[in-house]
Amino acid sequence: MRQQYEVLARRIKGMAHAYTGTVFVPAGTSVTVGGVVHTAAPLTPLEQASRNASEVTRAAWNMGLNMHSLWVGLNLNQAEWSTLDLSVAYGVSAPRFSGFGGLHQHRL
Numbered sequence: 526m527r528q529q530y531e532v533l534a535r536r537i538k539g540m541a542h543a544y545t546g547t548v549f550v551p552a553g554t555s556v557t558v559g560g561v562v563h564t565a566a567p568l569t570p571l572e573q574a575s576r577n578a579s580e581v582t583r584a585a586w587n588m589g590l591n592m593h594s595l596w597v598g599l600n601l602n603q604a605e606w607s608t609l610d611l612s613v614a615y616g617v618s619a620p621r622f623s624g625f626g627g628l629h630q631h632r633l
Contacts, residue, residue: 535543550556553567568576599606 548558548563550563550565552565555562555564
């Protein structure tokens with residue numbers, strides 16, 4: 526089966542494998558199309574665990590990107606190292622670092 530994100534383009538272009546007449550419904554929801562209600566079963570516990578793991582990974586990746594931006598900004602402005610108040614500049618969630626080689630990040 527083709528990936529769902531390809532279906533819309535295939536339907537618009539009138540291409541093969543457009544799954545005409547097939548309605549894709551997010552798990553655990555109902556959608557009405559043409560007066561017909563289509564319902565999908567909720568996620569199984571395994572699917573929910575996979576989704577949760579994916580969301581935790583996504584959040585960690587986003588935090589890493591945010592931290593990278595912070596570190597780049599700090600590195601480019603080394604004159605501010607002794608004067609910049611991180612909690613003011615970056616809000617309540619500004620990071621602080623442990624004394625263990627600076628390898629751990631914590632929230633203030």
